[in-house]
Amino acid sequence: MLPWLEPSWARLLALGERLPHALLVTGAPGLGKRDLAEALAARLLCEAPAADGQACEHCTPCQWRRAGTHPDLRRLTPESAAARNAAGEAAETAGAGETAGAGGGEGKAKSAWIVIEQVRAVQEALTMTAHRGGRRVVIVDPAEAMNPFTANALLKLLEEPPQGCVFVLVSCASRRLLPTIRSRCQQWHIPPPDESALRRWRAEQGDAGRVSAGLLALCGGMPLAARRLAEQGFEALFARFVKDLATDEIDPLRLAGQWEAWIKKDKAALAAGFGLPMLVDWMQRWVSDLAALRLGGRVRYFPAQGECLARLSGRMSVAAAGNCYNDFVNIRRVAAHPLNPRLFLEDMLMRYARTMKGVRP
Numbered sequence: 001m002l003p004w005l006e007p008s009w010a011r012l013l014a015l016g017e018r019l020p021h022a023l024l025v026t027g028a029p030g031l032g033k034r035d036l037a038e039a040l041a042a043r044l045l046c047e048a049p050a051a052d053g054q055a056c057e058h059c060t061p062c063q064w065r066r067a068g069t070h071p072d073l074r075r076l077t078p079e080s081a082a083a084r085n086a087a088g089e090a091a092e093t094a095g096a097g098e099t100a101g102a103g104g105g106e107g108k109a110k111s112a113w114i115v116i117e118q119v120r121a122v123q124e125a126l127t128m129t130a131h132r133g134g135r136r137v138v139i140v141d142p143a144e145a146m147n148p149f150t151a152n153a154l155l156k157l158l159e160e161p162p163q164g165c166v167f168v169l170v171s172c173a174s175r176r177l178l179p180t181i182r183s184r185c186q187q188w189h190i191p192p193p194d195e196s197a198l199r200r201w202r203a204e205q206g207d208a209g210r211v212s213a214g215l216l217a218l219c220g221g222m223p224l225a226a227r228r229l230a231e232q233g234f235e236a237l238f239a240r241f242v243k244d245l246a247t248d249e250i251d252p253l254r255l256a257g258q259w260e261a262w263i264k265k266d267k268a269a270l271a272a273g274f275g276l277p278m279l280v281d282w283m284q285r286w287v288s289d290l291a292a293l294r295l296g297g298r299v300r301y302f303p304a305q306g307e308c309l310a311r312l313s314g315r316m317s318v319a320a321a322g323n324c325y326n327d328f329v330n331i332r333r334v335a336a337h338p339l340n341p342r343l344f345l346e347d348m349l350m351r352y353a354r355t356m357k358g359v360r361p
Contacts, residue, residue: 004193027190030225252349
């Protein structure tokens with residue numbers, strides 16, 4: 001169990017038979033919400049839980065779950081792997097489990113949404129009694145991947161839950177869920193880890209040495225998100241991004257051309273899946289730190305570059321800092337679907353450059 005999840009886990013165990021029929025586990029991406037949902041599902045299905053409350057991993061139901069064949073465990077997830085990772089979790093779960101499929105052919109594009117056919121398949125499965133006479137568990141992850149039709153179909157199950165069935169919804173954007181969905185669930189918010197929990201995790205993890213303080217800060221202190229970036233080779237990409245911006249003067253048009261080639265042709269960037277949306281996200285975080293400093297706040301995402309950011313923010317007016325931040329909020333909304341990536345980058349970098357006095361527009 002991840003150190004920062006232990007308090008939530010202890011509270012869940014303390015509920016015992018008072019566990020509600022539907023839980024909504026929320027929190028920022030990269031906290032391990034998926035780990036908590038999987039641990040709870042394993043605990044509810046296990047016939048001989050360990051002393052710490054976790055599944056024994058040896059009984060017949062645990063073996064079924066680990067093999068991905070447990071008939072009383074269902075998962076509602078998008079078919080698209082990218083969408084499944086949208087919650088930002090990097091959990092390694094014990095077995096893929098039973099995922100209700102949409103029934104598409106091999107050549108059919110995988111959906112980024114949880115489709116209504118998946119909910120109907122789960123609904124049909126829940127009409128049968130539990131195979132071991134115990135609990136049944138349905139994990140919905142990420143819950144915000146439901147469209148209104150799917151959400152309404154699930155709502156009917158939440159309003160009249162089958163006997164002994166527990167629904168666990170995982171979300172990093174719970175406000176996007178229908179209010180009626182949220183009202184049928186007991187919400188469990190997972191807070192970010194404190195410094196002591198992070199130190200303990202870094203000490204316990206064999207691969208923690210690969211998670212730099214820079215990537216951890218870039219991910220807002222979310223350790224699993226930072227570990228995932230480190231494992232995908234983002235350290236060098238992060239270093240280049242900082243080097244390109246940590247200068248008093250930039251040439252927006254030249255840098256736009258370099259960044260376009262970077263995300264389209266660079267082997268390391270392509271292998272890591274580093275594209276325009278993530279580049280814009282990093283840029284927004286850089287601007288956020290600049291604006292925070294100019295408005296009397298502190299650096300959050302780039303603490304190692306604090307001195308450089310302080311120098312750059314001193315060249316911005318308070319109004320320019322606020323306007324630049326607002327610009328990048330809007331830019332990020334359309335980053336996934338630019339009509340022309342090169343013009344998009346040029347416009348973004350010119351807006352950034354104009355906010356600082358003396359920077360060549």
